[in-house]
Amino acid sequence: MTDAQASADPPILEVRDIGKTYGSILALQGVSASVGVGEVLCVLGDNGAGKSTFIKILSGAHAHTHGKLLAYGVERTFGSPREALDLGIATVYQDLAVVPLMPVWRNFFLGSELTRGFGPFSQLDVKGMRRITKEELAKMGIDLRDVDQPIGTLSGGERQSVAIARAVYFGAKVVILDEPTSALGVKQAGVVLKYIAQARDRGLGVVFITHNPHHAYPVGDRFLLLKRGTSLGDFKKSEITIEEMTKLMAGGAELDALAHDLARA
């Protein structure tokens, strides 16, 4: 499946026949996929399909037990999220890791604050952090009047994109987004999809985890479909339609049976 780009640079992140067992439970097996520069890989699956396990392997939270994980063509096994982060693989979790009452710029730099001076006299470079926050958000297409407003006052979609912008600023080459649109309304989800496209256009790799084909299809370049811990395939956009994707995800026959049952009732 990766033959097409074998001659070019290796993808930023690639998994080959990867799997994970927890004791006797096979959480994931035989999954292959890759994400390159300026590409969006959508990982689709219903509940219990193995999406969370897949993210955990990519983000370094859990080490894989089978197959290979390659970053920039080099085989790796991540022992911690820190190791993944050091290679530019950043994960934006559903809760976004923001503090609602704190201003946007303080959230942006939380844990990695810029300081001036040294020792006990070092103090925050407030001006610098405000400016950078504004600039980085502008690059994502968010124009905030006031980076001093509490981040809790932003809409869900905006908060999501602040989290993405933060990951990018701190050196992410691949951003893994864990169900960024699942808690949002139609319009806000659209906002997030726009930011995903924006991140892609800036040359980032994006791994977009979702259970909604309608969110995945417009922005995705490749689609990895998971079901019950196994891969249903890794498709290019040209190889699959949204209807086929929906059908595959739910299991075509089951869906037909359901339609039949409902129709009769």
Next chain:
Amino acid sequence: MTRTAPAVTDERIKPAGLIITLLRRPEVGAAVAALAIFIFFSVSTQAFLTPAGVATWLYSASLFGIMAVAVALLMIGGEFDLSAGAMVGTTGLIVGIVTTEWGVNIWLALVIALAIALAIGAANAFVVMKTGLPSFIVTLATFFILQGVNLAVTKIITGTVSIQGMSAVPGFDAVKVFFGSSFALLGMDVKISIVWWIALTALATWILLRTRSGNWIFAVGGQITSSRQVGVPVMKVKMGLFMTTAGAGWLVGMLQLFDVSTVQATTGIGQEFIYIICAVVGGCLLTGGYGSAIGAALGALIYGMTLQGIVFAQWDNNWLKAFLGGMLLLAVLVNLYVRRQAGVRS
């Protein structure tokens, strides 16, 4: 900024007006209240605005203010310390007992008392963080332990419930310069504790708003899991906060001991809630993550002015408690309003 993409704004968010922007500062409410109370007592009593009167309520406010500022930092960090009041007594008693009864050098006694205070603060933090129990319960236990120990141990060693003969201890006058002295300013007899209070308020404000540690204090109080995810050393921050509160208890213990040369075994008991009230009146949220050191200092100023103002006005002293309760309720309501205006979701 030449991009053509339209600004992403949500039509449901009203632009914040000047009032709201101002209200976002947590200490604004306390500042208005302090001013009102100042004017009220200045007009209604003779003694309030005299140099002696001002020195009296400033002194009163300073002792509560030092503690309130430390407690405010702790509350912003999402925790309570109910043992803060008893700590004032404990540290004073330690210095008093080891110097008058055992003849320990007075400077060494100060260090011993500080070390014990910091150790108790660290123990509070350790238990809270390791067990995940609310600090309200953990420090309530510490409070009762200290209260009991203060009385029982003092009785065992001295046979009474207070320390006598402090001023005869060698070196007392040298230490008094730092904790119990006063100087003349604008016709007032300004006690040194007022200088400590103002300096500590300024320091705490700088730390909160302009240092990395301050950022982390807001973060751990606001959303502890998020703080962990972005790499804030949560344990260290909380430990530092509990130790700061305990350290402030030591300072106030010393300020009282070297001012009046004696300490009662019951010193500080019942004051712990006043510190919390001062912090809340000053804009701290009980849920953490929001507040101000200046606000807490203003809260203490309100308390000090009212405490002495009621005396100057020759009212029944009991009105103070009723007033305090009213202030607290008002402050909480204002905070609630502010939080809604700031539009904090989830």
